[in-house]
Amino acid sequence: MRAIQITGFGGPEVLRLTELPDPVAGPGQLLVDVAAAGVNYADTHTVEDSYLSSSTLPLVxxxxxxxxxxxGRRVVALTDNGGYAEKAAVHESLAHDVPAQVSxxxxxxxxxxxxxxxxxxRTSSRLAHGESVxxxxxxGGTGSLAVQLAKEFGAGRVIAxxxxxxxxxLAVELGADVAVDPAPEGLKERLxxxxxxxxVDVVLEMTGGPVFDASLAALAPFGRLVTYGMASRQPATPVEPARLMGRSRAVVGFWLAHCLGRPGMFHEPLAELLDMTAKGTLKPQVGGVYPLSGAARAHQDLRSRRTRGKLVLDVRR
Known part of the structure; x- marks a missing residue:
């Protein structure tokens, strides 16, 4: 099969198209003929070996x-790497059927x-009706969906x-009440x-560094900052307990991996989201479709912030 493999850690340049043996499904697994593979910002960290879990070479x-x-089931599935390929062995517990109305x-x-x-x-910030987000x-992929869901879940004001x-x-078109520049200087004041x-009551933060610091400073008493990424690859100022106590603020971390083995935390939200999409209530933004051989370009575009919405590899091309 054709696949993207890395044999050394680094940037997009290490992503190379090659031929590999087809994977074999083990106990509890399904073999999927892949039509499309998703590209996530976390993939750029995996390729660098700078993510929350370490990677082992060689790696697809x-x-x-x-x-x-x-x-013949049409499914979307999570993989333990191996997605940038024409075939993938996935755990049956992490595969979900896709409605015909959803691409x-x-x-x-x-x-x-x-x-x-x-x-x-829902889980980390526990958004309450009328709160600002x-x-x-x-x-981006997560942000464009979070804007829509925040409105759907009752946010009083969504600031993008x-x-x-x-x-x-685009953020305003998707439902944000206002959108501002994310440059760290003056960000607290703009928010x-x-x-x-x-x-503000809730901040969903995936940049890290000075954006994290400014976002924390903008929180109201009992406000919650949920951090779920480190796109800037810059460290934030360490958070001392007194900084939280002094304003009754909270910092919450989120990593999807912790949901996968817990009943009700993967399939149920995904089913709700697929149903909303099938009905047209939720509109996932597809920002770019690349051939499998274009994986390096997809990573370059993602890291340079030239993209919007979801990036996808068309494995058949």
Missing amino acids: PGGEVAGRTAD DAQALALVVQGVTAWHLL VVHAAA TASDRAKRD VEANGGSP
């Missing part, structure tokens, strides 16, 4: 696939980023950040101003 990256099983690319937008956005709002990177005017306009002069 890719944590999500959409395709068909041998018995492969839409399903791929939901299986990681959609379920993440759902949990950021800041969604950073609001034109995005790196250019076109992305900010408070965008909330009518009041500190």
Whole structure:
């Protein structure tokens, strides 16, 4: 089969198209003929070996696939790497049937980023009706879904950040009340101003570094900052307990991996999101479709913030 393999850690340049033996499904696994593979920001960390879990070489990256099983089921599934390939062996417990009304690319937008956005709002921040929500990177895969879900779940005001005017306009089209520049300098003040002069209740933060610091400073008493990424690859200022106690603020970390073995935390949110998409209530944004051989370009575009929505590899090309 054709696959993208890395034999050394690094940037997009280490992603190379090659021929590999077909995987063999083990006990409890399904062999999927992959039609499309999702690209996530976490993949760029995996390729560098800078993510929360370490990687082992050689490696076929890719944590999500959409395709068909041998018995004809159309599924979207999580993988333990191995997704950037024409075939993938996946755990049956992490495969979910896709409704006919939902495209492969839409399903791929939901299986990681959609379920993440759902949990950021429902599980980690415990969003209450009428609260204000800041969604950073609001034109991205997770952010564009979080903006829509925040409104659907009863947020009083959704404040988006995005790196250019076109992305900010998209965030407003998706339901954000206002969109602002995410540059760290003056960010706290812009977030408070965008909330009518009041500190904010919830921040969904995936950049790290000074954006994390400014977002924490913008929180109201009993506000919650949920951190779920480190895209800037910069460290934030260490959070001392006194900084939290002094304003009754909370910092919550989220990693989807901790949901996968817990009943009700993967299939149920995904089923809800797929149903919303099938009905047109939720509109996953597909920002770019690349051939399998274009995986390096997809990573380059993602890291340079040239993209919006979900990036997908068309494995058949």
